[in-house]
Amino acid sequence: MNRIQTKLAEDKKLLSIYFTAGYPNIDDTATIIENLEKNGVDMIEIGLPFSDPLADGPTIQASSTAALKNGMTTEVLFEQLKDIRKTVNIPLIIMGYFNPMFQYGVEAFCKKCQEIGIDGLIIPDLPVDVYHEEYQAIFEKYGLINVFLITPQTSDERIHYIDSISNGFIYMVSSASTTGAQSGFGTVQTEYFERIGKMNLKNPQVIGFGISNNETFTQATQYAKGAIIGSAFVKHVTNNGVNSIDTFVNSILN
Amino acid sequence: MKLKICGMKYQDNIKHVATLQPDYLGFIFYEKSARNFDSESIPDIDEAIKKTGVFVDATLEFVIDKINKHNLQAVQLHGNESPEYCSTLKSEKVEIIKVFSVKDEFNFERLKPYEAVCDFFLFDTKGKHPGGNGYTFDWNLLSDYPSTKPFFLSGGIGLEEIEDIKQFTNSKASKYCYALDVNSKFEIEPGLKNIEALKAFKKNLSEVLDYKKEHVMNYNVNEKGYYGEFGGAFIPEMLYPNVEELRQNYLKVMAEPDFIKEFDQLLKDYVGRPSPLYFAKRLSEKYNTKIYLKREDLNHTGAHKINNTIGQILMAKRLGKHRIIAETGAGQHGVATATVCALMGLECIVYMGEIDIARQAPNVARMKMLGAKVVPALSGSRTLKDATNEAIRDWINNPVDTHYIIGSAIGPHPYPDMVTRFQSVISEEIKWQLKEQTGNENPDYLVACIGGGSNAAGTYYHYLHEPEVGIIAVEAAGLGVDSGESAATSVLGKEGIIHGCKTLLMQTKDGQITEPYSISAGLDYPGVGPMHAHLAKTGRAEFMAITDDDAMNAGLELCKLEGIIPAIESSHALAIFEQRKFKPNDVVVVSLSGRGDKDLNNYIEYFKI
Numbered sequence: 001m002n003r004i005q006t007k008l009a010e011d012k013k014l015l016s017i018y019f020t021a022g023y024p025n026i027d028d029t030a031t032i033i034e035n036l037e038k039n040g041v042d043m044i045e046i047g048l049p050f051s052d053p054l055a056d057g058p059t060i061q062a063s064s065t066a067a068l069k070n071g072m073t074t075e076v077l078f079e080q081l082k083d084i085r086k087t088v089n090i091p092l093i094i095m096g097y098f099n100p101m102f103q104y105g106v107e108a109f110c111k112k113c114q115e116i117g118i119d120g121l122i123i124p125d126l127p128v129d130v131y132h133e134e135y136q137a138i139f140e141k142y143g144l145i146n147v148f149l150i151t152p153q154t155s156d157e158r159i160h161y162i163d164s165i166s167n168g169f170i171y172m173v174s175s176a177s178t179t180g181a182q183s184g185f186g187t188v189q190t191e192y193f194e195r196i197g198k199m200n201l202k203n204p205q206v207i208g209f210g211i212s213n214n215e216t217f218t219q220a221t222q223y224a225k226g227a228i229i230g231s232a233f234v235k236h237v238t239n240n241g242v243n244s245i246d247t248f249v250n251s252i253l254n
Numbered sequence: 255m256k257l258k259i260c261g262m263k264y265q266d267n268i269k270h271v272a273t274l275q276p277d278y279l280g281f282i283f284y285e286k287s288a289r290n291f292d293s294e295s296i297p298d299i300d301e302a303i304k305k306t307g308v309f310v311d312a313t314l315e316f317v318i319d320k321i322n323k324h325n326l327q328a329v330q331l332h333g334n335e336s337p338e339y340c341s342t343l344k345s346e347k348v349e350i351i352k353v354f355s356v357k358d359e360f361n362f363e364r365l366k367p368y369e370a371v372c373d374f375f376l377f378d379t380k381g382k383h384p385g386g387n388g389y390t391f392d393w394n395l396l397s398d399y400p401s402t403k404p405f406f407l408s409g410g411i412g413l414e415e416i417e418d419i420k421q422f423t424n425s426k427a428s429k430y431c432y433a434l435d436v437n438s439k440f441e442i443e444p445g446l447k448n449i450e451a452l453k454a455f456k457k458n459l460s461e462v463l464d465y466k467k468e469h470v471m472n473y474n475v476n477e478k479g480y481y482g483e484f485g486g487a488f489i490p491e492m493l494y495p496n497v498e499e500l501r502q503n504y505l506k507v508m509a510e511p512d513f514i515k516e517f518d519q520l521l522k523d524y525v526g527r528p529s530p531l532y533f534a535k536r537l538s539e540k541y542n543t544k545i546y547l548k549r550e551d552l553n554h555t556g557a558h559k560i561n562n563t564i565g566q567i568l569m570a571k572r573l574g575k576h577r578i579i580a581e582t583g584a585g586q587h588g589v590a591t592a593t594v595c596a597l598m599g600l601e602c603i604v605y606m607g608e609i610d611i612a613r614q615a616p617n618v619a620r621m622k623m624l625g626a627k628v629v630p631a632l633s634g635s636r637t638l639k640d641a642t643n644e645a646i647r648d649w650i651n652n653p654v655d656t657h658y659i660i661g662s663a664i665g666p667h668p669y670p671d672m673v674t675r676f677q678s679v680i681s682e683e684i685k686w687q688l689k690e691q692t693g694n695e696n697p698d699y700l701v702a703c704i705g706g707g708s709n710a711a712g713t714y715y716h717y718l719h720e721p722e723v724g725i726i727a728v729e730a731a732g733l734g735v736d737s738g739e740s741a742a743t744s745v746l747g748k749e750g751i752i753h754g755c756k757t758l759l760m761q762t763k764d765g766q767i768t769e770p771y772s773i774s775a776g777l778d779y780p781g782v783g784p785m786h787a788h789l790a791k792t793g794r795a796e797f798m799a800i801t802d803d804d805a806m807n808a809g810l811e812l813c814k815l816e817g818i819i820p821a822i823e824s825s826h827a828l829a830i831f832e833q834r835k836f837k838p839n840d841v842v843v844v845s846l847s848g849r850g851d852k853d854l855n856n857y858i859e860y861f862k863i
């Protein structure tokens with residue numbers, strides 16, 4: 001079983017954290033991952049920075065631009081991660097836009113992920129039908145789980161389709177927005193969470209976008225298996241560096 | 255040429271015929287036909303073979319049900335199906351083949367309303383039954399074929415016709431013949447195909463059917479939004495509903511008579527179309543060839559951009575949107591969008607790179623005067639590419655009430671095709687204007703500058719499938735193609751994904767998108783529309799790169815020789831005459847995409863005027 005599936009089978013609500021690789025400093029990648037695990041985070045999304053992150057708000061855009069300036073590339077990231085499985089056991093997912101993977105070569109990229117011990121990928125601009133037709137076989141060959149997004153606007157029919165192609169979890173985007181856009185959930189969101197909850201999907205859902213603190217984490221995990229924090233964590237390391245990760249994680253979990 | 259074998263019925267026979275590797279296999283869903291396909295399912299066959307459903311005035315529900323149930327890739331419509339009917343089916347991502355029955359004569363005018371909503375026409379013999387009558391019509395009638403839409407030749411083709419087919423493929427009438435469609439002449443009984451006879455047919459026609467000798471290449475977008483290998487819709491799920499809504503509706507809306515009427519009327523009364531096709535006498539003398547300028551610079555707001563914004567604002571209204579967003583580089587598209595929003599009384603937000611806002615103050619003022627809100631893009635390199643990112647992010651955040659008017663033939667499908675269709679009025683006019691002036695509607699060459707490629711796509715559109723018309727695409731070389739400061743995407747770009755579209759783009763070897771450079775803000779885009787990537791890859795268009803210096807000089811030359819101050823973008827197209835020789839009798843049509851008012855400061859600085 002893939003580490004993601006094992007983790008999803010645990011009887012607890014999951015906290016997943018996104019960070020941008022190469023930010024604030026180029027060599028922070030392993031430190032951040034190790035600290036997150038040590039402090040009880042369940043799953044990590046390693047952001048491979050892209051020059052044109054369409055689905056991201058200002059915080060992650062800025063961290064991506066800075067990471068690229070720091071010299072982050074696909075090669076560098078793989079190099080930094082090559083021994084990560086000696087110290088880290090929780091699921092690791094690479095989140096990035098499709099073009100850098102496409103240039104690396106999708107198969108070569110997947111192969112490298114398997115060698116390192118990456119468990120899954122989130123590629124917001126790789127649509128589910130293109131994945132299904134052109135790349136699913138490659139991902140599966142290298143044991144990678146591809147995670148798809150759904151939004152409040154996604155039709156039931158499409159959600160069922162996405163569910164049928166997924167074999168890990170479904171990334172439930174909390175509202176129609178880019179990352180980091182909003183705070184707190186109103187009735188519109190909770191009704192959407194409930195609606196999806198009632199669909200009896202085979203894949204559990206993990207909520208992302210707009211989760212920034214204990215309150216929103218608790219609220220989101222009432223409706224889903226877990227929640228993902230991105231911009232709030234990136235902001236935290238912008239302000240505090242990588243040494244106070246424990247403070248951040250504790251503030252979410254307690 | 256491709257081969258379609260139609261009227262398949264029996265499971266084993268289907269599998270058997272599939273081993274012959276036809277390009278299409280036809281299944282008739284029509285109860286009155288002896289070949290009606292009534293099995294539960296079609297056996298698994300090679301995915302390269304397009305399963306085609308053949309229908310006669312069936313309900314849309316019936317057709318859509320069959321498409322989904324049998325995973326059909328094409329539908330062939332034999333009855334009196336309307337253009338609206340065709341465009342509704344087009345949103346099911348299938349190829350649409352519309353059948354027309356021909357007897358001793360055929361009124362080709364009938365094809366017109368179907369041009370925009372079908373992928374292929376099919377000409378069949380008129381007979382007692384819809385199809386399968388077993389005799390041919392006079393193929394010479396097709397020498398009057400007025401369209402460039404690829405067609406299937408059908409009706410009574412059998413082994414005895416092999417010599418006729420060979421003759422036909424050497425004649426003018428076959429110029430747009432895309433496929434041969436066979437059926438009843440290869441049967442043991444209705445629906446049961448004779449494998450040996452089919453084998454003999456393929457063997458005898460191997461020359462004609464050899465796909466390497468394909469003489470009709472399709473340069474238009476296919477049912478999945480691709481031009482060859484370029485295009486598609488690589489968008490985050492958050493954008494899927496918006497883009498999908500547009501994809502399902504754009505052809506349908508564009509085919510509505512009241513849409514066509516309003517669009518045409520506005521182009522005429524508001525934009526000032528047709529734009530003149532002007533024979534540039536002194537310029538022609540200088541370069542010893544015949545140069546015609548398509549005067550898009552005379553349009554309201556000073557460029558071709560408004561053809562697209564008029565079309566898209568009408569589209570937005572019909573889709574019930576009341577908030578309009580756009581990106582702009584130099585401000586031309588921003589002004590054209592602000593203009594149509596003022597015209598329609600709709601809210602308008604234009605994203606523009608912070609750096610461009612500083613460089614293009616007059617256009618920023620124009621947009622504001624027209625009532626638009628100009629929002630600076632502060633991310634990345636703060637130019638056009640980032641303005642486009644910001645507009646896309648806005649759309650993600652406003653998925654319900656907002657329409658995004660993209661300014662060039664770029665972005666996720668259906669944008670490149672939709673923008674191209676709105677701009678295609680340019681080549682539509684060139685055709686009749688040139689005929690009026692020279693007696694021949696085909697020039698020897700068409701020339702246009704390429705930023706994202708909208709004026710070029712519009713200039714080429716109705717000529718793409720006229721092999722004798724040469725196509726020249728002019729990119730901005732900036733300080734020189736190898737200088738590191740350039741926007742010559744077809745030379746410097748590699749296949750990749752930008753703004754939702756697979757195309758050629760300038761990027762680092764890690765796939766990070768790089769900043770292009772050109773003195774002309776309108777050509778300063780790191781990608782190129784997918785149609786142009788396809789034209790480059792297939793060699794259909796000749797690409798040239800023009801430096802800042804050469805463009806500026808060509809611009810000034812047009813002022814002196816013809817009394818026309820061109821936009822610097824258009825000056826790039828004009829500069830090719832210094833670099834490429836044409837014959838004295840060549841007719842060369844250049845798209846003069848815009849006027850130079852917006853560039854006065856650049857001209858002043860450059861020439862120290």
Ligand SMILES: Cc1ncc(COP(=O)(O)O)c(C=O)c1O
Nearest residue numbers: 705706707708709776823847848
């Ligand atoms: C006058 C003019 N020509 C050409 C272009 C390039 O755009 P496209 O390649 O879409 O025609 C622009 C863009 O701003 C323009 O203003």
